[in-house]
Amino acid sequence: MQANVQQFPPFREPEPAHGHDDHGHEHHEPGFWTKYVFSSDHKVIGIQYGMTALCFLLFGFFLMLLMRWQIAHPTQPVPFLGPLLAKTLGPMAAGGVISPDLYNAFGAMHGTIMVFLGVVPLAFAAFGNYVVPLMIGAPDMTFPRINMASYHAFFLGGVVMFVSFFIPGGAAQAGWTSYSPLATTIPTNGQAFWLVGMVLLITSSLLGAVNFIATIIQLRAPGMTWMRLPWFVWAQFVTAFILLLAFPPLEAAGVLQLMDNALGTSFFLPTGLAVAGKVGEASGGGSPLLWQHLFWFLGHPEVYVLILPAMGIVVEVIANNTRKPIWGYKSLVYSVLAVGFLSFIVWAHHMYMTGMGQKIATFFQATTMIISIPSVIILTCMFLSLWGGSIRINTPMLFALGFLPMFGIGGLTGLPLGLAAADLYLHDTYYIIAHFHYVVAPGTLFALFAGVYFWFPKMTGRKMNEFWGRVHFWCSFVFMNLVFMPMFAQGIKGMIRRMSDGGVNYSAARVPGAIDTLPGSVMELNTWILWAAVGLGLAQIPFIINLFWSIKHGEKVGTNPWQATTLDWHTPTPPPHGNFPKAPRIVRGPYEYNAPGFEGSFAPQAEFPAADHGHAQPAHH
Amino acid sequence: MNDWFAYHILGLPERAALGAKPIDDLMVWVHYLMLVLFVGWVAYFCYALWRFNERRNAKANYGGSTSSMPKYIEVIIVVAEAVLLLGIAIPLWGKNVQEFPDPKSATVIQVMAQQFGWNYRYAGLDGQFGTQDMKLISEKNIFGVDPKDPGGKDDVQLYNGNIHVVVDKPVIIYLSSKDVIHSFKLVAMRMTQDAIPGLRIPLTFTPTKIGRYQIECAQLCGGGHSAMAGGFVVVESQDDFDAWMKSQEAKVAAAAAGPQSFE
Amino acid sequence: MEIPYTVQNRPDTGIYNAKLGIWLFLASEVMLFGGLFSAYVLLRAGSEPGMWPHGWLDVRLGTVNTLLLALSAITTLLAWAACKVRDFRKFKIFHACTILLALAFLGIKSYEYHDKFIHYEIALNDGTFVDGHLVEKSADFDLKKKTGTVTLHGRAVTDRKELMDLRAPEAKAATLEEHVVAAADIKKMQNYGPWHNTFTAIYFTMTGLHALHIIGGTLVIFYLWGPGSRMWKTDPERFTNRIEVSGLFWHFVDLVWIFLFPVMYLT
Numbered sequence A: 001m002q003a004n005v006q007q008f009p010p011f012r013e014p015e016p017a018h019g020h021d022d023h024g025h026e027h028h029e030p031g032f033w034t035k036y037v038f039s040s041d042h043k044v045i046g047i048q049y050g051m052t053a054l055c056f057l058l059f060g061f062f063l064m065l066l067m068r069w070q071i072a073h074p075t076q077p078v079p080f081l082g083p084l085l086a087k088t089l090g091p092m093a094a095g096g097v098i099s100p101d102l103y104n105a106f107g108a109m110h111g112t113i114m115v116f117l118g119v120v121p122l123a124f125a126a127f128g129n130y131v132v133p134l135m136i137g138a139p140d141m142t143f144p145r146i147n148m149a150s151y152h153a154f155f156l157g158g159v160v161m162f163v164s165f166f167i168p169g170g171a172a173q174a175g176w177t178s179y180s181p182l183a184t185t186i187p188t189n190g191q192a193f194w195l196v197g198m199v200l201l202i203t204s205s206l207l208g209a210v211n212f213i214a215t216i217i218q219l220r221a222p223g224m225t226w227m228r229l230p231w232f233v234w235a236q237f238v239t240a241f242i243l244l245l246a247f248p249p250l251e252a253a254g255v256l257q258l259m260d261n262a263l264g265t266s267f268f269l270p271t272g273l274a275v276a277g278k279v280g281e282a283s284g285g286g287s288p289l290l291w292q293h294l295f296w297f298l299g300h301p302e303v304y305v306l307i308l309p310a311m312g313i314v315v316e317v318i319a320n321n322t323r324k325p326i327w328g329y330k331s332l333v334y335s336v337l338a339v340g341f342l343s344f345i346v347w348a349h350h351m352y353m354t355g356m357g358q359k360i361a362t363f364f365q366a367t368t369m370i371i372s373i374p375s376v377i378i379l380t381c382m383f384l385s386l387w388g389g390s391i392r393i394n395t396p397m398l399f400a401l402g403f404l405p406m407f408g409i410g411g412l413t414g415l416p417l418g419l420a421a422a423d424l425y426l427h428d429t430y431y432i433i434a435h436f437h438y439v440v441a442p443g444t445l446f447a448l449f450a451g452v453y454f455w456f457p458k459m460t461g462r463k464m465n466e467f468w469g470r471v472h473f474w475c476s477f478v479f480m481n482l483v484f485m486p487m488f489a490q491g492i493k494g495m496i497r498r499m500s501d502g503g504v505n506y507s508a509a510r511v512p513g514a515i516d517t518l519p520g521s522v523m524e525l526n527t528w529i530l531w532a533a534v535g536l537g538l539a540q541i542p543f544i545i546n547l548f549w550s551i552k553h554g555e556k557v558g559t560n561p562w563q564a565t566t567l568d569w570h571t572p573t574p575p576p577h578g579n580f581p582k583a584p585r586i587v588r589g590p591y592e593y594n595a596p597g598f599e600g601s602f603a604p605q606a607e608f609p610a611a612d613h614g615h616a617q618p619a620h621h
Numbered sequence B: 001m002n003d004w005f006a007y008h009i010l011g012l013p014e015r016a017a018l019g020a021k022p023i024d025d026l027m028v029w030v031h032y033l034m035l036v037l038f039v040g041w042v043a044y045f046c047y048a049l050w051r052f053n054e055r056r057n058a059k060a061n062y063g064g065s066t067s068s069m070p071k072y073i074e075v076i077i078v079v080a081e082a083v084l085l086l087g088i089a090i091p092l093w094g095k096n097v098q099e100f101p102d103p104k105s106a107t108v109i110q111v112m113a114q115q116f117g118w119n120y121r122y123a124g125l126d127g128q129f130g131t132q133d134m135k136l137i138s139e140k141n142i143f144g145v146d147p148k149d150p151g152g153k154d155d156v157q158l159y160n161g162n163i164h165v166v167v168d169k170p171v172i173i174y175l176s177s178k179d180v181i182h183s184f185k186l187v188a189m190r191m192t193q194d195a196i197p198g199l200r201i202p203l204t205f206t207p208t209k210i211g212r213y214q215i216e217c218a219q220l221c222g223g224g225h226s227a228m229a230g231g232f233v234v235v236e237s238q239d240d241f242d243a244w245m246k247s248q249e250a251k252v253a254a255a256a257a258g259p260q261s262f263e
Numbered sequence C: 001m002e003i004p005y006t007v008q009n010r011p012d013t014g015i016y017n018a019k020l021g022i023w024l025f026l027a028s029e030v031m032l033f034g035g036l037f038s039a040y041v042l043l044r045a046g047s048e049p050g051m052w053p054h055g056w057l058d059v060r061l062g063t064v065n066t067l068l069l070a071l072s073a074i075t076t077l078l079a080w081a082a083c084k085v086r087d088f089r090k091f092k093i094f095h096a097c098t099i100l101l102a103l104a105f106l107g108i109k110s111y112e113y114h115d116k117f118i119h120y121e122i123a124l125n126d127g128t129f130v131d132g133h134l135v136e137k138s139a140d141f142d143l144k145k146k147t148g149t150v151t152l153h154g155r156a157v158t159d160r161k162e163l164m165d166l167r168a169p170e171a172k173a174a175t176l177e178e179h180v181v182a183a184a185d186i187k188k189m190q191n192y193g194p195w196h197n198t199f200t201a202i203y204f205t206m207t208g209l210h211a212l213h214i215i216g217g218t219l220v221i222f223y224l225w226g227p228g229s230r231m232w233k234t235d236p237e238r239f240t241n242r243i244e245v246s247g248l249f250w251h252f253v254d255l256v257w258i259f260l261f262p263v264m265y266l267t
Ligand code: HEA
Pocket: A177, A303, A304, A306, A307, A349, A350, A368, A369, A371, A372, A373, A375, A376, A379, A380, A404, A405, A406, A407, A408, A409, A410, A411, A412, A414, A415, A417, A418, A419, A423, A426, A427, A428, A432, A435, A436, A439, A440, A444, B037, B038, B039, B041, B042, B045
């Protein structure tokens, strides 16, 4: 803590009641249901999204843990949980052993849940909902009721996905990519549930996206020009556009595949399909690649939906804790716009192995290389922001800093995948798994943790425990790498992903005499990864306890514990309904830390003209 | 140098095909670039964190870095990526999908993937595949061979087990699938190709080492995906190959004498 | 603070919230139908030569429906204009027309659907085909038990291809008469539902999705026309905005049809 910190916010904190009748909200203290379940307040909705997403993250984590057990100890019953699985899932987990079908279900659902029910709702919906309106000085989202509908659609989608585990035949088993014809030929209704769930989740995202964009365009406070937006808002803005335009084609594809499954159409089924002996009844004439194109047209932009909000959080945290403006704000803005646009024209780099000709391959290799440039620029800006800063290490900052090299690894390993000839070797190996987990797990997840620790005081008026926060960070950091680093080695050696036995069938032990088998050393890594993953799970316990404990017992702090400049820290904590007791006027850029000409280590973006109510004038100049 | 890095640092498995070397080289070059970037960045990163910690730097410098270094680095990265892309990756892929050897001087095999194994088909002595039609596909007739066509009479057809190819002689495989999408992966040949129902995709490689290699199914194809490990490519000398082919022909003849069937 | 620009335009963006909202929503709708249209193109381009149907749909009905929607677009515009000049009576009349036109459209569409569902293609054991509209099934008709007969009004052909292009001269020349088929001779009997082939599949999907949009739009317009119009007394300006926004949606739905009609009926 520097000595020269002033107390902000500049206005005397009005007690909530005052804040209310001030601005003629004639509604009275709402009851539980209207307050926590059917609320249309962006802050409540944000928290709803957040908690639901965290629960799904944990669920997705446990699915993964079961998978890792199966990979390390194929055909051995799961310890502790085995009997429970056998009871709830029946034949698929007979004797507590995870059958290959069940493994595939877990794999598909782990991916689906982590992406669509974990990270997107947390990174985009939760933080976006809570923070964006505060940052731009808006009273709420533009369409509060639609906002509520968006959450309910999301929740319903989650329920559908969850229920699908317990139907006969089990949940979807064709991977989160749901390639046809497999997705249509597996004898379970799980796929239908998956599709219905997806349509609900997509609807939710679309409603959210419309709301975010409209809010950012329409509800910016006076003086909040585009180039004064905190970069986090830019990131959310671009993310919203990606969701708005990339999701509908998947919705279309979902409808088509649903028809294939339910009505016996053949959109994705070619002529002469002979599944398990009998030649299919389907009319044929469809195209399996059509599905892949429609899926990846969303699928790739989706991955930037997973990363951009995370980058936004990291930028906010870094700017705040280096106590200086973020380096190259303009480049950041243009880069994120570039990424958003380019993300729509790289999708087929997931399809090099589908028999792609030279022309198309050239195009997609080029775009894929090009899109890595703005990402590099974004990372570079983050790095250079450290230079000349007065770096303050606290839990949010630790996670933000942890993000950088982790995303670096994940991003850099994307490059060989982008080059078709190298991908020729790496495609569908664990190298891919390692690549994208480095960006989404130690990357995005760390950024999200940073966000939780960073904005927790805004939501509750209390800080989360610093010590346990650091424990959480260091343990997570170590175990994350212990989990994913070995996967690169496995992938390079040719271990295929999505194998319920962790590659035993291709191992030297099982296939004597063959030259290119998986060596025992590589197989052993499976066991290491399992225990690393267990450690990773244990590392989350301090976080979970810390989170709930701090709500009541955390250290009490003022409205602006981090001495931040952005608007979200210059409204009462927690913000009243309507957010700003007095309309703010934005007078400067988002990151005026240690700016020459201001005493104090930071100059808030906003002034609150004392028009009415005679509040104190802003303290500076 | 490259190979040392490929085998000992990256840990690539040994290769056994003509086209494998360039692919490994590409891998190596990309990873050099990645390594340099990563090390460079991390070094800077650690220094910055140490140098500009609030204990050492109580008041932040509003201006921050004014060095034009980053611009140069960006440019270098762009150039490096451009070189990799235009200089190596694109031509290599072109070679991979466009330059096919003359079928007469190659071992030509049809491969039809199914849940959960591989079906192989050789043209037989007459070097002539029987005409095929997707509509004729059935459990007995996986390739949908037209029984009326004499060209198909001596075709050799196998399920799983070993397919034999000749060392140093190009192999052309026409890959397809009868049910769901599979993927034909030969690690040592640095070869991967999805097997997609309704499509017939050619792929080629030239084995250079005698031995037995396993075919991995690299695409999720259902409950048996991980167990779809029954296929092998046996690379052997021309003589051994001919001997093997003869024995297969004999089997076919015997079968033809009896009721036509592929078992 | 209250949410601003719910009725008035924001000066610097020159638009009010709901209008921006609907434009964004329509952008995503464009991508939705865009995805389906590209699916149509891919399926058609990839179809076996000679197996993509032509002339399976009644162009006359299609044209009538196109006109109906075009008219409804105009009445929607007029209804909004009426609000603008504060003429509530006219508004009521025009939007009443819109609703009726929409219902007429749906009526015709469902007739077309029904016509496809009673249209059967029968593959006989001898390898020939009988194709036509269902006239009657005998009381004891049962495919599994192979009892009874079914009567179709249509034509018998030896090659399935002949059924595809109904614009071909020989298809035009063919005389339609009643064919009585015994269940025992039937290999496969299937009506022209979505499952029949990729054309019917994409046809039912796209027109069906479009019909859902029509239904949704009609419900909204009906609400604004009926109960929702109470707002006219309290806040005419906001009400006018609602009419404008719902109108924008309606015009989009019409526009989609303008693309669907040639793609499905004429090519
Ligand atoms: C957040 C998610 C995310 C992100 C950001 C990325 C980023 C990138 N991805 Fe990744 N990708 C996925 C998620 C993501 N990916 C997923 C989920 C899959 C698998 C889907 C499936 O099949 O199931 C996948 C698969 C995938 C493939 C398909 C592989 C295959 O299936 O065969 C390809 C191929 O081109 C690819 C390429 C890239 C590239 C070039 C980038 C580039 O944008 C990366 C650009 C970034 C950089 C170049 C790093 C820049 C940083 C620095 C230079 C600083 C370094 C700093 C330090 C070291 C301190 N990815």
